[in-house]
Amino acid sequence: MDTRTAVIARRRLFSSAHLYDQKKFSREENLATFGRCHTPHGHGHNYVLEIFVEGRIDERTKMVIDLTDLDSILLTVTDPLDHQHLNFDVAEFKEKVPTTENIALYLREKVRIELQTRHPSLKLKRLRLFETDDLWVEIE
Numbered sequence: 001m002d003t004r005t006a007v008i009a010r011r012r013l014f015s016s017a018h019l020y021d022q023k024k025f026s027r028e029e030n031l032a033t034f035g036r037c038h039t040p041h042g043h044g045h046n047y048v049l050e051i052f053v054e055g056r057i058d059e060r061t062k063m064v065i066d067l068t069d070l071d072s073i074l075l076t077v078t079d080p081l082d083h084q085h086l087n088f089d090v091a092e093f094k095e096k097v098p099t100t101e102n103i104a105l106y107l108r109e110k111v112r113i114e115l116q117t118r119h120p121s122l123k124l125k126r127l128r129l130f131e132t133d134d135l136w137v138e139i140e
Contacts (some may be wrong), residue, residue: 007125008064009052012074014082017044018098021087045131047103049078051111052099052126056120065119073118077110104129104137 018082019042020034030038037043051074055064086112092106108127115122130136 003119005054005056006064007052007054008070009050010070010074011048011050012071012078013046013048014078015044015046016050016081016103017042018086018087018093018103019043020021020097023095032045042087048079048128049074049107050126050128050130053122055122065122066083069118070101072115073111076114077078077107078121084122100129100131100135100137104139108139 014075019039020037021030022033024034051070053065053070057064081090086093086103086128088094090098093102096102104127107129108124111127112124126138126140128136128138
């Protein structure tokens with residue numbers, strides 16, 4: 001990494017409900033595969049999204065990105081999921097099981113689009129999505 005580049009990280013909390021239901025599986029196979037996560041109504045989590053953004057440190061501001069703008073990106077990508085039941089309220093997950101992995105992949109794509117639109121020179125270096133304190137997915 002260039003000495004004039006840095007990685008800045010920020011996190012945002014959002015709450016969503018989900019259930020695991022693979023439409024290609026029988027009820028028995030869903031129960032065997034997903035256990036208590038396969039329920040009629042689902043359950044909720046307080047997710048924590050962390051993003052790590054890499055870029056050059058601006059000579060004028062001495063920042064990679066203004067934190068207000070970084071917070072705006074996080075809000076833009078998490079707000080459609082916040083206080084929603086992912087299986088029923090978010091088009092992406094009506095046909096896709098909203099596992100922690102799939103939610104992280106969804107968010108990575110949304111963050112990349114926002115970064116490219118607002119700050120084409122910046123790069124999403126890493127994304128972490130915590131479902132619980134002891135369960136998370138990390139994508140580089």
